[in-house]
Amino acid sequence: MNYSLDIERTAAKKQKPAADRLGFGKYYTDHMFIMDYDEEQGWHRPRIIPYQPISLDPAAKVFHYGQTVFEGLKAYRTADQRLLLFRPQKNFRRLNQSSARLSIPSIDEELALHALKQLILIDQDWIPSKKGTSLYIRPFIIATEPSLGASSSTHYQFMIILSPVGSYYAEGIHPVKIHVETEYVRAVKGGTGMAKTAGNYAGSLRAQDDAAVNGFAQVLWLDGVHRKYIEEVGSMNVFFKINGKVLTPALNGSILDGVVRNSILELLQHWNIPVEERMISIDELHEAYDNGMLEEAFGTGTAAVISPIGELHSLGRRLVIHGGTTGELSAKLYDTLTGIQLGELQDELGWMVQVS
Amino acid sequence: MNYSLDIERTAAKKQKPAADRLGFGKYYTDHMFIMDYDEEQGWHRPRIIPYQPISLDPAAKVFHYGQTVFEGLKAYRTADQRLLLFRPQKNFRRLNQSSARLSIPSIDEELALHALKQLILIDQDWIPSKKGTSLYIRPFIIATEPSLGASSSTHYQFMIILSPVGSYYAEGIHPVKIHVETEYVRAVKGGTGMAKTAGNYAGSLRAQDDAAVNGFAQVLWLDGVHRKYIEEVGSMNVFFKINGKVLTPALNGSILDGVVRNSILELLQHWNIPVEERMISIDELHEAYDNGMLEEAFGTGTAAVISPIGELHSLGRRLVIHGGTTGELSAKLYDTLTGIQLGELQDELGWMVQVS
The missing domain is CATH 3.20.10.10 (D-amino Acid Aminotransferase, subunit A, domain 2)
Structure with missing residues (x-):
């Protein structure tokens, strides 16, 4: 399948943190993936844009009724500089299963994986190579309709953000x-x-x-x-x-x-x-x-x-x-x-x- | 107690919707209340500002881990033009009880009620007078720290937004x-x-x-x-x-x-x-x-x-x-x-x- 993504590259790349100071989920890469949903168009406008704040109405349903799902997976840089993902299809499959429970419209899993790969390639300099480090990937969907009725949202955003992370075990695996x-x-x-x-x-x-x-x-x-x-x-x-x-x-x-x-x-x-x-x-x-x-x-x-x-x-x-x-x-x-x-x-x- | 709130008034008031088209939680008034929390200063900078979008990092914890609480209550305009709230102390009490369960720092309930009254006075033209209508009040707290660690946030925002609402029963109470x-x-x-x-x-x-x-x-x-x-x-x-x-x-x-x-x-x-x-x-x-x-x-x-x-x-x-x-x-x-x-x-x- 051939998916076309709009790509807007950042004008000012951020400084990357030192590999020994990464921690978990504290730093984010230069770009993010985003796609919109409304009832007329379904999921539309998949695009990669510079990492930036989200602007939402204070009445957006995610703030009040928590209609949101997410995933977590990692990309790794091998010694011979290949970039590997661990079973990413399972994550996008599960995202849709979570969405079904939360009354959120399902996404095209192949499109999501394609978009993730594109995003990783664009931000590949961010994947650390020190032993134990990796690039943590956070796909998530939030309900954005600005309405206080306690019902399923008519509007959503699907995003993927990337975060270089340190080893969970700074001094080796320990109980x-x-x-x-x-x-x-x-x-x-x-x-x-x-x-x-x-x-x-x-x-x-x-x-x-x-x-x-x-x-x-x-x-x-x-x-x-x-x-x-x-x-x-x-x-x-x-x-x-x-x-x-x-x-x-x-x-x-x-x-x-x-x-x-x-x-x-x-x-x-x-x-x-x-x-x-x-x-x-x-x-x-x-x-x-x-x-x-x-x-x-x-x-x-x-x-x-x-x-x-x-x-x-x-x-x-x-x-x-x-x-x-x-x-x-x-x-x-x-x-x-x-x-x-x-x-x-x-x-x-x-x-x-x-x-x- | 004497609370000082910074108040920034809107330069351009919005047009008010017709009383028979209000529905529930679809329109919002000209202003909102907002207050910040961080671990150093606690809750600080209570202020009333023009109603406006919230700008948050995509990694803000509210999007991922749902650390948020809210309340719902109403203000009414009486036939003799008094503005009345129904048991508002109970709502701010319960907000703090909810926060305790969600590991969110408690707010000063008196400050919150004071701020709500100020906000209502500023936007009092928005309180509809048609029978059955009222001003719905939504206080809420969201976790804003941009961190993917699955732990309690270090930063929060407390907001109050107001929405003129129609009668729940357009044609009288019905089963x-x-x-x-x-x-x-x-x-x-x-x-x-x-x-x-x-x-x-x-x-x-x-x-x-x-x-x-x-x-x-x-x-x-x-x-x-x-x-x-x-x-x-x-x-x-x-x-x-x-x-x-x-x-x-x-x-x-x-x-x-x-x-x-x-x-x-x-x-x-x-x-x-x-x-x-x-x-x-x-x-x-x-x-x-x-x-x-x-x-x-x-x-x-x-x-x-x-x-x-x-x-x-x-x-x-x-x-x-x-x-x-x-x-x-x-x-x-x-x-x-x-x-x-x-x-x-x-x-x-x-x-x-x-x-x-």
Whole structure:
């Protein structure tokens, strides 16, 4: 398919930050992609423009009713200077799935991927090459109609912005302390938990702030119905290795279908390591721990890839997992995934998409 | 307390829309209130400026993580030209309660009320006088920090915008058809249902759009745990009159503490009409209907005040309530509340606040 994008290049390129000061989501590149929607024309006017502020009426629905979806993925610069994306089709697929839940009109996924590649090529100087760094990509849609009626918007904007990011682990992968949340709930079946939409994150900030005050990196979310089945950790999916078998909560309508989660499931099957997607109660976790069978625990997501859980503070108990160090499987998954993403390992499962 | 607001008046006043074309939340007045927050200065620079677009970085957290709260209330012009607000302190109180759930710093409620009064006085020509019309007031806070980290924002803006609105009932109060929602859930205990925040509304749009396609005005929300206890109707609280007694769902952590809901509870007590706040299952409603005891049903909220439910389509059944017409108590509550709001009835419960 042949898509024509209007491209307006910036007159004044910004200074790029030093590779060791990138952090996460603090700097943005010189350009952005934007496309408009109205009911008459559908999605129209796809264009790349200089990175710039958005001007919206104070009554724009996104400010009041949160009708918005987003995605997160990364581009990598390999040692031989190729630019690679990790399974980008899955992100645009999921964006449309999120939009369906939020009553937002779907986008043309091929157009989105084409536009992303164009944008990356234009801003390719921004992709850092230092080990562990990458270009974080944030596609998102917001409802822009200036109307206070609590109904779906008639107007939207789809944008893609790019942010060079540092290594999630400045000093190598290391385990974190997690608090099992019992007061707040992230999502419930029938709600928006399976969609990547603002409200899920808004609702999680209070618990996260409270956990941080008490020295925890994140919270482990339990389900909203029984308040005992494990759902996610922070804004990541979660895995446990118990007695040689890998477990992760089944997608039940309130859990995000993570791209890294899915990739790990594929890798484990590829490696013939037993893996189960099913309900996992916090009691089962305690029992496995008491029997010495809770071998590893880790969160998975685009930012960290693998985030080992070293300590789980759960219902008055303190579970120290793998002696508070990174487990062998966690390390192997991290090395394999980042190796494939950086083009250092062979892409046997056909995940990487080259931008050229 | 003496608050000093900077006031910048518009150079070009807009043309006001005709009173019979107002609708809801479509037109905005000449000015708006705005105040900034950062971690160093706290809330600062309260000011009234010409109504204008907001310019935000595309990475502003409100677009991605939905950290935002809002309120809705109305100002009325009485026959003798007084300007009245309905219980505005309750709205600013609730705004802070919502903010606590969303990890947003609290505002000075007295300053907010003072600013609102000043803003209304400046734009008082916008308050329509035709019967049923009013000035809808939308205070809201958005997270503005341009950062993609999924954490609480360091910067916020608090704004108040004003919108002249028409009568919710162009041809007098009339009952609506409601669908009992069984697939989607609005909120769950531990989530954000008790807060007035964007995500709750975002999550409800899909169900509302589906209901509209099938000819329903709104959906009746059931709880997310047992999927059988009644919570809200559309974006309103809900009441039932069963065998002479008035029932409304108790505030359980997932239901909004509505100002109109609270006012109706006070009125009913004032009138010595028996009223109960408790869990109400959809089965109880069916049973009452079958026994001929389901006498009235209505939603309550700032926009409609009272919205009678004429038909409830519930789990394959069609319940016709009060013959599909407005019940006597519904009508009496509507007439009393709007009479007090418009200064036509004596304000025995001390609800109205005059702007002067």
